[in-house]
Amino acid sequence: MAFTLPPLPYAYDALAPYMSKETLEFHHDKHHNAYVVAGNTLAGDGTKYAGKSIEDICKEAFAGKDQPVVNQIGQHYNHIHFWNWMKPNGGGKKLPGKLESLVTAYGGYDKLRTDFVQAGVTQFGSGWCWLVIDKDGKLATAKTPNGENPLMHGQKPILGCDVWEHSYYIDYRNLRPKYLEAFFDNLVNWEHVEKMMG
Amino acid sequence: MRKPSRRKVVAGGVGLLGNLLPPNVIAQVAAPAGPLKLAPLGYAFNALQPHIDAETMEIHYSRHHAAYVNNLNAALYDFPRVAAMPLEQMLARIAELPDGLKATVRNNGGGHANHTMFWQVMGTTGAQPSGDIAAAIKRDFGGLDKLRAEFDAAGTRLFGSGWVFVTVTAEGKLAITSRPNQDTPLMDGQRVLFGNDVWEHAYYVTYQNRRADYLKAWWNAIDWVKVSGRYAAAKSGALAI
Numbered sequence: 507m508a509f510t511l512p513p514l515p516y517a518y519d520a521l522a523p524y525m526s527k528e529t530l531e532f533h534h535d536k537h538h539n540a541y542v543v544a545g546n547t548l549a550g551d552g553t554k555y556a557g558k559s560i561e562d563i564c565k566e567a568f569a570g571k572d573q574p575v576v577n578q579i580g581q582h583y584n585h586i587h588f589w590n591w592m593k594p595n596g597g598g599k600k601l602p603g604k605l606e607s608l609v610t611a612y613g614g615y616d617k618l619r620t621d622f623v624q625a626g627v628t629q630f631g632s633g634w635c636w637l638v639i640d641k642d643g644k645l646a647t648a649k650t651p652n653g654e655n656p657l658m659h660g661q662k663p664i665l666g667c668d669v670w671e672h673s674y675y676i677d678y679r680n681l682r683p684k685y686l687e688a689f690f691d692n693l694v695n696w697e698h699v700e701k702m703m704g
Numbered sequence: 705m706r707k708p709s710r711r712k713v714v715a716g717g718v719g720l721l722g723n724l725l726p727p728n729v730i731a732q733v734a735a736p737a738g739p740l741k742l743a744p745l746g747y748a749f750n751a752l753q754p755h756i757d758a759e760t761m762e763i764h765y766s767r768h769h770a771a772y773v774n775n776l777n778a779a780l781y782d783f784p785r786v787a788a789m790p791l792e793q794m795l796a797r798i799a800e801l802p803d804g805l806k807a808t809v810r811n812n813g814g815g816h817a818n819h820t821m822f823w824q825v826m827g828t829t830g831a832q833p834s835g836d837i838a839a840a841i842k843r844d845f846g847g848l849d850k851l852r853a854e855f856d857a858a859g860t861r862l863f864g865s866g867w868v869f870v871t872v873t874a875e876g877k878l879a880i881t882s883r884p885n886q887d888t889p890l891m892d893g894q895r896v897l898f899g900n901d902v903w904e905h906a907y908y909v910t911y912q913n914r915r916a917d918y919l920k921a922w923w924n925a926i927d928w929v930k931v932s933g934r935y936a937a938a939k940s941g942a943l944a945i
Contacts, residue, residue: 653864679767680905
């Protein structure tokens, strides 16, 4: 089955001023679409990945050092969830119950916010920062380069933020920390985070 | 003397200093105490328009490049023997550096070397390759058009942030190569004739997702007089960064 570009789950201007309409137009319609198009060529019908779930393709491509598929299908997976990890009037400290106990065990909301932002700031070059459930079932922060994601490293991603410059350069220029703070404080859709916990 | 409190802030994260300060403050601290300096750009921020816009040039030089210089100087403060090394040697010998310095030198030292070269090879003369460099381009690529096509293809293929380079040997042989992030052929002991930055910050304000258009337009900003000078320096063993 061919990969398709899912529609943005809200209006293009719904996340302003934290993420502008212009950013979402380029990011969704151009960048994400390019990953879908390239992904179909590399891992769509007629390839050895045909019929497999996107999660399995991510893991198999990474284990097999198939870098082009890691790049394009990794980014397709990352962006599918990125749109859903945000919502208008999102963010803040009011967490779904299932998540709350994990965050408490982690050391609290403030520590989680600080560590998440720091993971994003210190991801050198293009990539992502994450909240993951690690192999022991605990909450942890992580960062990955380019199109990689935690699935490829045996972790379960429950929140990710894109720190490729295309995600924030129109709105924040070089100020990546400001973008990450705005994402965490004003955009995060904690319900989708809870859903990703399974 | 550098104050410890400042060092802590600078070491806090890649680009963090640049991110915390407004532009007028950045200009004042662009060359803090430390072995590495941010050299003057050599032309106005708007000199390369319309190919590279003035805002991009200003942020790229005053924020991104300055942050690499500041981060590296801050890290080198505790390592005076490393700080005394020329940058190109520091980069060629990362494997021998203290573990605590390796990533900082790779990212920020690489960033400093790459950007220093980048500003140097651009300008406004509008000259085309001539003499030795034109002959070398013809010999090694079959002409400028073929060099450009191969170079731009390498830049388009590079996934994520990084650079495309033309390297030059002491014999004057040219080759195209690319590197991720702020890595540079200097880390392999090679010499760089010129290179183009394909981090999105180099082109997003004007070109957004159209990296290929930026790569094509960039040839209007390259200064072949300067590149010729670097070519001669490479052959005489004088080219460093």
